[in-house]
Amino acid sequence: MKVSGEKEQFASVEKSSGKKRKPVVSKNLVIVESGAKAKTIEKILGPSFRVESCYGHIKDLPRKKLGVDIEHNFEPTYQIIPGRGKILKKLRALSEKMDEIYLASDLDREGEAISWHLSQELKHPKKVRIVFNQVTRDALKKAIENPGEIDLNKVDAQQGRRVLDRLVGYKISPLLWKKVKRGLSAGRVQSVAVRLICEREEEIEKFSSREYWTISAKFSPSKRAASLEAKLYSIQGKKAQIPREGQAHEHAQRIGKQAFQVAGWEEKEKARWPSPPFTTSTLQQAAGYRLGFSTARTMRLAQGLYEGRDIGGKERVGLITYMRTDSIRVAKEAQLEARNFLKKEFSTQFIPQRTPIYKNRKSSQDAHEAIRPTRISRTPALLKDHLSKDHLKLYDLIWKRFLASQMEKALMKISTVDIEGGEYVFKAQATKIRFPGFTAILKEKADKESVLPSLKVGIKLALEEITSRQEFTQPPSRYTEASLVKTLEEKGIGRPSTYAPTISTIRQRQYIILNRGVLIPTSLARLVNELLVENLPTILDTEFSARMEEGLDTVESGKRKWNDVVEEFYQHFEKELKVAESAMRDIKKEGLKTSKTMCERCGGTMILKFGRWGEFLACSNYPDCKNTMPVMKKTGAECLSPGCKGEIIERVSNKGKVFFGCSRFPECKFISAQEPIPRKCPHCTSPYLIRFKDGFKCPACRKLIKDEIVTKRKIGKIPYKIIKKSNETKIG
């Protein structure tokens, strides 16, 4: 049944594409990893080649078992991945009719393993391996004319990677089920990601905010001229540091009595070069910061652009190159196209003399090009009616970044003025664009121009206003998806295809919650992280992945056997694991003594435990006493619901998002997304405010409350402004 169904579908594919092709029967089969790539290549190669996709890995270790024989050289047991049998069947049937099979999976480590697996499963006498790292006519021609064999050292490096990851994941996870909670997980990538997030949180908690003051002033060369604003830079030749309010006022008093003049005037030229085109990681970062997209959303949209849209009635056409890449390399053909486009649409001024060459980082496997539009002439404006809003936004980002990367550098003029009066030096700086270069495309906010009046050294300046402002040092910021991906990539942890899935895994495991795009570790994560760092420090080391890569490199170059590299690692790991099995605290029994709450039923103490629905308080006398209580994180704010005497509690939805609800739920259903700050609204009766921009907003009357108190005084005849924060808004 199944087979005949497949054949029918198969025939229809041949029929539909057969019309466009000459009626020649294909004699050669080319197998690639991606479906969209297969279509593109088939068009280029013509009728004597049939191009099919295997859709990634076809064989892997079994999911329910370890699948690694530790006693016998870590011999892995592979199986056809459940659900992939159909594809394999199709490839087998097809290969029987062919003269030659070209294994054309990606040229990286995983790609080599895929070819090896395909080679094992397709019993065909003539199989060759071909590689290319860009989908262009020339590259394909060269690849087909120079077939080779599967690089078994590369395959072995992949096996080493696979086995090591399996051992780490499938040995540590069960330990966590036993000690903490069922369903938990640990792994080389996810556990380090969680560690980074946890350690950032610790830094934030340890951080104590310090108050300091800054002083600025307005000066003017004459009564008619526009004034310029400058910041106090130094006092008595030392960099200005003003920790207290009183000192700020003292300095302001003295500043008010000085006669000021221009002590220095400098103009410097500075060049700015464009960024290289996108990789997966930088695309995810830019889309996160600029468009507010999650990594998952970015990848979904990029996949859509890669697969193509129906534009202008004709067939589907891929709009961007492959979106999972660690390379910034660009095909020569595309660079030439960009230059021609610039010549037509801009002027030659914007074309750099030398075509830029962007160099990859060492760790890049360079199996694909950078992410770029397939045709630079397909401008975002032209595609406007064919793409969804989000697809267009992402395409616009990719298109501009690529074109900019092929453009001339920008030239800026930076002018600096030093204004001196007695022991005080003020500084002002302005940037002017002399030649926009690539910025003509990007129009970044950072490129805002500012102007300083032309001044000569020695000119006297009148002091028009002084301002003192209270500031607080800020704690390090929490990770966003984008900044986490950046850090992971820098440390060589994870690959382009896994950044987004890793984030959703640690979220599913309830290790992190998402609050307005910011990643916050749960107490479960902090507990698990503490247990793992303490007991299995080798794996939790942020440098572990980098060391693994070094080991795999020696396998790839043929210097070492993969089993030996795994063995060396495992001997050490096994020891740590053995100790951990007995030494690791048993949280399932002990719980965490974080609260001092008494049990209402038996007088025992309530301890924190981790259940299926998250954290809860349980009686320490379990199983004799089965009393439980929800964990309440108080915000200190009263419930806004009329007549309700409840309090507002911080909670987490089962999708992992923070929200704020009434402690009297389910009787009171009050709910809010924003954290309530327990401060009465000065305009109405609301018992709390919510944060908004730099200040607050009232949830009841919607009025804005600025978190600034401005006091106006005078120093002699000069206006003096004092700006203070009204309350503690140190943490944003």
Place this chain on the structure above:
DNA sequence: CAGTGAGCGAGCTTCCGCTTGACTT
């Protein structure tokens, strides 16, 4: 951006890295 939540302690869970639709609301 998005627009939210309920009664738990067992259930057979878990890794990373290649690929995509198939499910729901």
